[in-house]
Amino acid sequence: MHAIFYGVFLQAELILGINRIKPYGEILLQLQSNFLTFEGTAGFKMIRRKFKSVLIIAFMIVIVISTIKTNIDNTSKTNRFVKQNLYSQTVLISKSVIERFDHEVDCRRIIEGDELEIAYALEVLRNGDYNCSSNDDVRNNAQNCERFLKMFNFNRFTISKEEIDFPIAFSLLVHKDAVQMEILLRAIYRPHNVYCIHIDRKSNSSLHDAMTAVTKCLPNVFIASKLEDVIYASYSRLQADINCMQDLLNYTDVKWEYLINLPAQEYPLKTNLEMVKILKLFNGTNSIESVYDTATHYRVNETYKVNLKTLKVESTKQRKPPPPHNMTVGKGSAYGAFSRRFVEFALNDERAQDLLKWTEDTYSPDEFFWATLAINKHLGTPGIQYNALGFPDRKLWITTSTTWQSPGPGVNCHGRYVRDICIFGLRDLQKLVSEKEFFANKFYHDYQPYALKCMEEWIFNKSATGNNLPTDLFYYRLALNST
Template sequence: NRFNCERIVHGDKDYLYNLQNKIITYKDNPNLSLKCEDIYERNHFLNITRSEDEKKFPLAFARIVNQDYRFLEAELATNYHPQNWYCFAVDSKADDSFYEKILALASCFKNIIIPRSRYPVDSGGHGMGNAHLSCFKELIKKERKWEYLVTLQNHDIQIKTNEEMVQIFKWLDGACDAGYDFQSEAKRDRLDGLNRKFNWTFESLKIFKDASLNKRFNEQGLPLKLSLASGNIQASLARPFVEFIVNKLDLTTMLDQLDNWEYAGDEFFIQTLLASDDLKAPNAFTHKCIDQKINVPYVTRYNIWEFEHKDKCYSNNFRHYSCVFGIDDLWHNFHNLKYLFVNKMMPKYDFGAIICWHEEMRRRNILESRLKKLNSTIYQNWPQASFFFEKNFSKIKLKFFRHVFIRNGGDKAK
């Protein structure tokens, strides 16, 4: 790397100015060696657990992938911890050579999983739910211990260390973290369309494997149904919730219906399961916020939309209206974010930025404990955490939670 990454990450304006138009891009080398010894040599994989807290609180990651093998290898190596579990769901449309590379990588580690079931995925969201579910089914096996699972896409990049994420998840204390978007007109139209086109009753979906649970009715005498909700597919899920949706639910019809929607049906998968109060899923959330138009903050993913904050994307590169972060964003956007992952960085846009961020993350992972820099109040008072605590320990009725949300970070939509 010909850049001085330390000066870049710490926002040296003169140095950054001189780097203008000096972008490095990268395309996978078809002759890249996939021998384990070569994979180890060109990266640095931690082979010991950094702390007792991290050892006792392993994490899991389910990432859908289809391109840019070298980026994925480097991202894994930068943030790898031997106690964690890593699942790569490979798009069935991906090149055979890419699939072979991912299989070769997995063969070098006992804690990397590649599901045999593969699904075609696309930028319209089709197949995403089944792909993530294929990882869930593998990861919940009893011998695979973890506390939280993070769902990811190909070009998501980690910005919190493993130590930081463990602490943040402990502060969430069992609550799942997912975003809920009900304000955009496109999302509202999509939700209305899905409700008109498909039947979402438990009985129609045959959603519970125990058929008797699908025939129940609510207090108004209406059949129980899913309450649709949408948001980014990146989420942080507590293990009891993941075990519930795999072991207790049959998601076949639900996912078929979402895949038969024109665009972004995947964004209704996890959020709907979390927010459908009648499912009574463990560690889940509620639909009450959406019903009352209360915004709920979310920490798993950070991104910048072109139609919302175009001026904050310093690379000025966008893909599907989402910022592709570059060199100038490392200081302006990554430096002290409260989020866990950023979407997105891509080697064909700015590989130098990826190299420098990986260098910074290796330094943080190995040389620096950043726990004192975390603001515990942000996460402990997160609306999802407050809801989960109040629901399980205070026994307050759902109708009173509006005040809890607003007090702890939610705000009434205008």
């Protein structure tokens, strides 16, 4: 009989936990005490009959409570299942599985700077037959969307609610290589973000066809409504970004928080979750490079135009009037992480539009427009944090890591330089993965191709395993609070 009392009590305790079942347990134990007191007396049979009735009621209470808890658990599991399947393309990846994208070389050892593995990879590339994909390959693969999404991991993500609640817009520029764009897109793609691709209008049809095929497989990726003939250092490069930004503002399906513009040759150093956490910390502050640089004033003190024969931007040697609204010209990167309020300001404010018009005949206006909006405090440009000297805080420039060619000792680039910018190679990866910026500029998928392949493996596995790990935000908090 003792066992019956404790059996009921323990069963209830397992179902609800000791604190929740305590009142029921006390009742049962009290009943047991009463039973032992009267056992052997004349009234024992009557008490035993009453106890059996109480015991039956107690068992029924436990069964009812157990049934209710089971239904609650099932409902909770169903809700979690529905939430995880908000996007039919999303498949959660095992947190413990590290995948290798290429078994010919060991990317982990390469990224760790292992010289023997790097030398082996370079030897494989010299002696092997490494076939790079083409625009036609991208188009043909995307003809079958199910195969395309599976082949390139577009349907495998770990997405947190924090990311879903903080969508990002991307303006992506491509002029010759669908393969390069597809590699970047698969690294940054999430079904709750939105992506505008601007294709150089004069590019060959194979690029246009390939990108059109890709966008048909990804509902939140689209081609800009207006395409430009993009010429290096001309206004058309800036206009291409403006076109995508306008389309992204008009895109009503996603209320994005920040917009990041990128060329196809960049590659992420941070996962989507890491970028979300950092941008939430920025809380509307932009990441725009903006300095006062007299060495580049020749680009805006004279007027420039495109030579239609050479398709190069050339000076007319004619003096250019100063910028409107008493603005100081700032110099910076063509790329940035812009808050939604900043984009609205840049595209709609009358003074910003006057500046945009003024830049049309300058040299490389994409390097002056954003920077000039940021450097002029009297404009009241949204999301600019200034340092003690009244200039935009350089420490908040975290969008793009670029290695420029410069004189002096030391090796900054282990790849090769094109237009004074490093095209990263295998020996650059160890440094890149420790950078604080969001993206690295530039990679070529057909130059030391294991470099980009290893970066793919690294960012994929970091995305797959990093959702349960804390994000290192110390550097970014310090940058925001140091002015």
